[in-house]
Each structure stands twice: as C-alpha cells, then as structure tokens.
Amino acid sequence: xxxxxxxxxxxxxxxxxLPGYNHRPQQTxxxxxxAQVLAEGGTLxxxxxxxxxxxxxxxxxxxLARRKVLISTGTRALQDQLYHRDLPLVREALxxxxxxxxxxxxxxxxxxxxxxxxxxxxxxxxxxxxxxxxAVRDWASATRTGDIAELPLPDEAPVWPAVTSTSDNCxxxxxxxxxxxxxxxxxRRAQEADLVVVNxxxxxxxxxxxxxxxxxxxxxxxxxxxDEAHQLPEVAGNFFGSAISGRQLLELVRDAEMxxxxxxxxxxxxxxxxxxxxxxxxxxxxxxxxxxxxxxxREITADAAAAAGLDELRQRLAEVQGALTALEGxxxxxxxxxxxxxxxxxxxxxICEPGGDTADIRWFETxxxxxxxHLTPLSVAEIFQxxxxxxxxxxxxxxxxxxxAERFDHFAGxxxxxxxxxxxxxxxxxxxxxxxxxxxxxxxxxxxPAYGEAVADLAVQILRYSRGRAFLLFTSHRALRQAAxxxxxxxxxxxxxQGTAPRGELLQRFRDLGNAVLLGTSSFWEGVDVRxxxxxxxxxxxxxxxxxxxxxxxxxxxxxxxxxxxxxxxFQLPQAxxxxxxxxxxxxxxxxxRGVLVVCDPRLLSKSYGxxxxxxxxxxxxxxxxALVEAFFATEATTPDRTRARS
Numbered sequence: 001x002x003x004x005x006x007x008x009x010x011x012x013x014x015x016x017x018l019p020g021y022n023h024r025p026q027q028t029x030x031x032x033x034x035a036q037v038l039a040e041g042g043t044l045x046x047x048x049x050x051x052x053x054x055x056x057x058x059x060x061x062x063x064l065a066r067r068k069v070l071i072s073t074g075t076r077a078l079q080d081q082l083y084h085r086d087l088p089l090v091r092e093a094l095x096x097x098x099x100x101x102x103x104x105x106x107x108x109x110x111x112x113x114x115x116x117x118x119x120x121x122x123x124x125x126x127x128x129x130x131x132x133x134x135a136v137r138d139w140a141s142a143t144r145t146g147d148i149a150e151l152p153l154p155d156e157a158p159v160w161p162a163v164t165s166t167s168d169n170c171x172x173x174x175x176x177x178x179x180x181x182x183x184x185x186x187x188r189r190a191q192e193a194d195l196v197v198v199n200x201x202x203x204x205x206x207x208x209x210x211x212x213x214x215x216x217x218x219x220x221x222x223x224x225x226x227d228e229a230h231q232l233p234e235v236a237g238n239f240f241g242s243a244i245s246g247r248q249l250l251e252l253v254r255d256a257e258m259x260x261x262x263x264x265x266x267x268x269x270x271x272x273x274x275x276x277x278x279x280x281x282x283x284x285x286x287x288x289x290x291x292x293x294x295x296x297x298r299e300i301t302a303d304a305a306a307a308a309g310l311d312e313l314r315q316r317l318a319e320v321q322g323a324l325t326a327l328e329g330x331x332x333x334x335x336x337x338x339x340x341x342x343x344x345x346x347x348x349x350x351i352c353e354p355g356g357d358t359a360d361i362r363w364f365e366t367x368x369x370x371x372x373x374h375l376t377p378l379s380v381a382e383i384f385q386x387x388x389x390x391x392x393x394x395x396x397x398x399x400x401x402x403x404x405a406e407r408f409d410h411f412a413g414x415x416x417x418x419x420x421x422x423x424x425x426x427x428x429x430x431x432x433x434x435x436x437x438x439x440x441x442x443x444x445x446x447x448x449p450a451y452g453e454a455v456a457d458l459a460v461q462i463l464r465y466s467r468g469r470a471f472l473l474f475t476s477h478r479a480l481r482q483a484a485x486x487x488x489x490x491x492x493x494x495x496x497x498q499g500t501a502p503r504g505e506l507l508q509r510f511r512d513l514g515n516a517v518l519l520g521t522s523s524f525w526e527g528v529d530v531r532x533x534x535x536x537x538x539x540x541x542x543x544x545x546x547x548x549x550x551x552x553x554x555x556x557x558x559x560x561x562x563x564x565x566x567x568x569x570x571f572q573l574p575q576a577x578x579x580x581x582x583x584x585x586x587x588x589x590x591x592x593x594r595g596v597l598v599v600c601d602p603r604l605l606s607k608s609y610g611x612x613x614x615x616x617x618x619x620x621x622x623x624x625x626x627a628l629v630e631a632f633f634a635t636e637a638t639t640p641d642r643t644r645a646r647s
Contacts, residue, residue, distance in 0.1 A: 004031040007060050007094065014056070017093040026425035027053035033423050034396050035061035038069070038223050043388075043395040043420040045229075045412060047402045049427030049618065050585050054398055055082070058225050059090050062195055063098050067394075069195045070221035072203045074228030075527055076104060080149060083197045101193035102147075102186070103218070105202050109182040110136070110146040111165040113175050117258070118162040125158075132159035146182020154502050161251070168248060168340045169255055174332045191219045200232050204239035207387045222393055228527075229397035230578055233380060233414040237552070240383050241360065241376040244347045246369075249281045249317070252344065256324065256337040263331025273316070273323045280316040284309035288366050296551040297362035314352065317345050351375045363551035376552055378559055385416030401526075401581040405615045410574035427618055428591070435588050436632045437597045437620040438462075439604055446542050446601055452479055455541050455600050456486040461626070462537065462598060465633045468493030468515035470537035473525055473583045475544050480519050483541075493517050498524065510534065526582040531590045536633070538587045539598040543613065544579040545572055573609055577616050584617060596629055 007013045008031055010023040030048055037044040038061055048054035059082075062069045073079050083102040091098055118133055125133070136159055139151050148160065171178075178184065190196045198218060203226075206217040226232060253274045260270055287309035288300075300306045324338035351373050354360055361376045377383065388395065397420075402411050408422045440458055444450050463470055468491070474480040484497045494516040496506050503523055507530070510516045514534050518524070525544070546553050557567035580599070587595045597620060604610045623629070 002064065004028060004035050004060060004064075007031075008056065014060075014090070014093050018089060022053075024051075024053050024428050026428055027057045030054060030057035030398075030423070030425055031060050033421070034058050034225070035064070037396055037421065038062070038065045038067065038394050041392070041394045043397070043417060044423065045397045045402060045408045045417065045420045046423040046425070047408075048398060048400060048425050049429075050400050050588065051427045051429045051591065052400075052425050054227070054400070055086055056090060058227070058396060058398065059086060060094070062223070062225060063087075063091060063094055063096060065223060067222040068220065069223045069225065070203075070218065071195065071197050071225045071227065072232075073197065073199050074231045076108065076149065076199055077527070078228065079104065079197050079199050087195070087197070098195055099193045100195045100197070101189040102145075102197050103190040103202065104147065104186070104199065105205070106167060106170065106183055107160075107164050108148055109186065110140055110143070110148060110163055111170075112140070112177040112180055112182075113171065114165055114169075115140060115163045116177075118159075121258070129158050129162075132157055133162070135159075136163050143182075145186065147186075154504075156502065166248075166251070168343070169251065169336065171332060171336050174336065187217075187219075193219075196221070200226070200228075200235040201239070204232075204236045207236075207384070208239045220391075223395070224393055225396045226398070228399050230399045230401050230411065230582075232397070233411070236380040236384060236415070237376055240380050241374060242347050242350050243372050243374045244344055244351065245372040246281050246285055248344060249313075250278060252320075252337060252340050253278045253281075256320070256334070256341075259331060259333030259337055260327075263334050264327055267323075267327065270323050270327070273320050277313075277316040277320050280309070280313045284313050285366065285369060285371050288364065288371055292365075292367045294363060294365040294550055294552075296554065297364065300364060310352065314345075314348055317341065317348060321345050348373070361552055361555040378555060379414075379416075381414060381416030383416075385418070388417070400585060401578045403616065404574040404577045405612050410570075410578075427588075429588055429593075429618070430591075431588065431618045431620045434591075434594050435597060435618070435620040436595075436629065437599070437617070437622040438626070438629050439599055439602075439622065439624055440626065441624050443600055443602050446603065452482045452541075453486065455479075455539075456483045458598075458600065459483070459539050460487065460490050462539065462596070462629060463491060463493065463517060465630045466537040466596065467633070468517050469534055470517050470539060471524065471528075471535060471586055472517065472519045472539045473541070473586075474519065474521050475542045476547075477521055479541055480521055484519055487517070487519075491517060495519070524586075525579060526585070528586055529589055530586070531593060535586065535589075536593075536595040537598065538584065538595065539600065540580070540583050541600050543576055543599070543601045543603055544583065545576045548572075568609075573612055577612055580613055581616060588618075594632075596632055598629075 005012065005028055008023065008028045014021045015023060026048065030046060030052065033044060033046065034057060048057065062071065071082065073082060079102060083100065087100050091100065115136060119137060132153060135153065136151065143150055148164065153159065175181065196219060202217060256274055257271065287305040300310060321341040324334060324341050327334050328338060329335070351362060354362060354375060359378045361378055363374050363376065365372050402408055403424055404410050406424060412420060443454050443458070459472060472483060474483065480498065487495060494513050496510055496516050496518040498506065498520040506518060507528065510518050511530060511534050548554055548557065557571060560567045560570055584597050587597050604613055
C-alpha cells in the first residue's frame, strides 16, 4: 500500500512529477497525522505555519482515503484555487481516478430564469447594467458550469443580483428552467463525487438546515477537512441564528411588483402596499442613524424613532403578506413571493419577540444604505458539537493560526470539540534571518488622542527606509482614515486606501506598482498573499483587541463573567493573538522573502498579557532600535530569484 512518505518525501511522486516541488518534513508529518484520522476516525486540530505546505498535506491523504471527503475553505477564492489548480495537479501526479467536484452557495451560479426576466426588462437599467447584462447573456450560452466566477466582472457588479437567485426568490421545482439550473447540476455532481470542495458558509448553512429538519445542501461525507478553521466559529454564529436585512425586504418589493405586473395587475391597492413597505424599510434605515455601526437591541428600543420605525415595518410587512395571500394561486411567481413574505415576517417576529430564550443575542448593524437585524446564539459550541455527535465522521481542523501560546483550548471551546488530537508544525522559513520585528520606543498610550498622529509620523520614517512596499494594517476605520489624511502629503510612494477601489483591484495595483503603500483594516489582515519585494514591511497600529462595545462580544463577555470566567483572558486575548498572527503572517510568504514587522502598540512589552502574543509569534529577531530597521533595509538582498515553492 502506498504511503504518504512515498508521495511527499524528497524522492517521492510529487518531487518526481511536479516541477519546483520542495520536500518539507513538516508537510510529511502533517499528512501522516491527517491520513491516520481519515482512516481511524476521530478529530484532529492542527496548526501548520506559513510555508509548511498544509494544502498538499491534507490533499494527498484525502485523495488516498477511499472515502467520501468534504473539504471546506474560508473563501471562494481558496475554493477555486483548490479545485482548479491544486487538486488537479496532485490527482494527476498520483494517477488515481478520484472524482472531484466544486460546490458553492446559490448566489454563485447563474439563474437562467432570472436572466430571461432581466433581459426582457433591461431597458430600465443604467448603461453599465445593460452592458454587463449582455456580457452575461453571451457567456451563459457557452458556460458549462454557470459559475459566475468564470466571468471577469467585479463581485459588486450591479448585474449579479438580477441574474442570480437567493433562497428567498428561488422558485425551486416550480421554476420553468429547473432542469437546466446550474446550481442543481452542481449539487448532482457533488453527490456523485468522491471529494467535494465547499466553503465555510455552505458548510454551516447545511448544518443549520439539518438541525431545523429541512434536509441538506451538501452530500453526506465520511470525513471533513476544514481549512482556515479559525474563521469557522464566527461564520457558524451567523448561520445558526436568524437575520433579516433591508435588502431582502426591498428585493421582495421589487420582485412582487414584477410578478404582479406579469401575473395579476387587476388589484390597484396591491402596489400601494408594496410602496408602503419600501418606504418603511427606507425610513427604518434613516432612523438607525447615518453612521455605519453595530449596536445592541436596547439602542433600538430606547430610541423612539427607531422603535416606531420597526413597528411600522412589521405592520407593512404583515399587510404585504396579507395582500399576497389574497392573490394566492394567481401565478407561481406571486406564490413564491408569498412564501418569502411569510418567512421574512416569521424571522422578524422571532428577532423582535425572542421569547424566554436567553441564549440568543439581539443586535443590529448598519452600513451604507442597508441594515440587518440579528438573532445570534450566545455560543455555537452546543450546536456544532451536536452535529458532530449525530453524524459521526472524521474531522480535521487546520489553519496557520489556531494555537494561542501553543494551546488549542480557545478554538476547541468555541466549537464544543472534546477529545481531539492536536498537533503544531512550525514554519520552515528562516524567520531570524528573513524578518525583523520592530517594537518602537516612546509612543504614547494607544488610548491617547495623540497616538494616531504619532503612529503615522513613525510610519513615514520607516516607509522611507523600506522605499514604500508596505501594508499599514489598522484596527479601526477611523484610525485608517486619520492616517490616510496625514500620509497623503508626506509620502513619495503611491498610496492605496481601502474603500477607494475593490479589494482585488487594490491588491493587483499594489503588486504591479512594486513600491506602493496600502492602508487596510480587517479584510486585509488575512487571505492576502503578496510574495516578493513588493511587500517588504507590515506596520500594525495596535494590538487587535475586538471592541468591547460590539454587541455580540459584549454579550459573550457578560456570559463568561456570570459563569465565573475572565472575559479578557478567556476570550478577548486569544482572539487578539490569533488576529495578530494573521496580520503578521502577511509579511513572509516565501522562502526568499525578507521584511520588517512593526507592531506599534507599547502594551506588547509593558503589559503582562504581552507574553501571550510574544509566545505565539514566529521566531523573528526582535529589536527596539530604529537604526537597525534602517540597516536591515539598507542591506536588503536584491536577489531576483524569488520563485515560489509549490505548496
């Protein structure tokens, strides 16, 4: 029987068949652990440092397992990378006939029915919308998968909501295009495959549906491999609760208007009900305030305008539900709108009147022109552990950032995982040689009004040494905006600021320019891979403690406190450690990379909890001498050979 070492070893199959493959003992050790869990069952929680090659370390045993394996990733981008690049390479190298499939959420697939509707009514859209719609039409006639990632349009393109479906507006078996639905075809391929690549959102949606007795989205599996597992608890919290958004309500109004015109048209008061619901939705957004924020439910109930706006919204939604009930049977589209209105009304009632269950958190968030109302479980541990118990399978949870001070208690506790095997493999990179960690002296307290300006002044000096080529990562949008204003007139290098363009576009411009400075918040702390000289410095403004004002965090901290725990030690600190590891991990992405990490926050060395951060980070050389930072860049290697090692 073929062994993992026969494949991943220095003379193994991958070394023989994949150009550029580099043997790493850590990779082989991880693969052997994964193979054992897949063969024997149980649970493995493991951290594999950057450069370990964890992707191949779990793909090889997954392909050899002879079991139904489901791999879940943190993002759709990583899904595509696994399915289109990594899996085919390894499968071909191993020369084994394993059937693989890619499955994404509903909104990632073209809906032929909604495309036809959009084409019939496209005259009312903008020029940009019409151009995009025609591009979708042309692509639709040639695509084999219906996966919208095939079409080079931005994620936020206005055409996508018009040509994709949601769980709300999908007609399911009642759809005239059901037999040629790309989503249905993707699910059938997943059912037939030996290995399926999904994402965490889809995994959690599937668990939520099973628990509610509504069937399943994903095919049954004998083994689950969860990559970027540190993201899973937050994703799970979103899916195991309830939420309703202003966008859902406005889309219901829009679709009901369209279906009424097509299928009825003889009840003049019906459009009036829809208009009142649209107005109530917009009025509630205004009542919640212009600023983007996350707030506890008590801020709605304590605000007369917001409370009245919510009551008005509930009343108008009930009226639309009643009006749709009166039209029941007039057409499939109107009947689908009735089902949506009923589901939304039920969700809204559950959020506004949760009953006596204290294990849920009620809160709201606003952003731009939209809002969302949430009912989030206090903990997902019981839910997730129940799923694992009811459906026994082998489970592997892995990431480059799961451990806190070399322990996995925090992650395991979040998901209710007990009796798991754990393992940790350090990065093979030579951090003492490749990286310098600078902790500056003399900065004010992070809570001081002068702190932001002092950080920006220091950044200007360091960026002159680094010749740009840097990420500045912030813990808040406010700090980012302040720094952007201060740096705009002080830098000789291109300045790229989060929010001024789509994330992918900013990253591509950063890579292409070669000397740019990019300012970002949370979305740039992880999932960003810039190798080579273009990124040679990462500056982090503060230790990334989550705001205690966040309604979900505040509720969970209160619960910990009531149980006799220490919210800071047991929750805030480990979360901050993992986040800092993610941010710092942007710096060294390759064996040839060199760079400086700057953590400005003086609490790293002045507070006792700083030890948890220091113990969890890679073994970089550390200094407080700015002159050594200048010297590091002055002696920077200029070797052009920074080719990527395969993972």
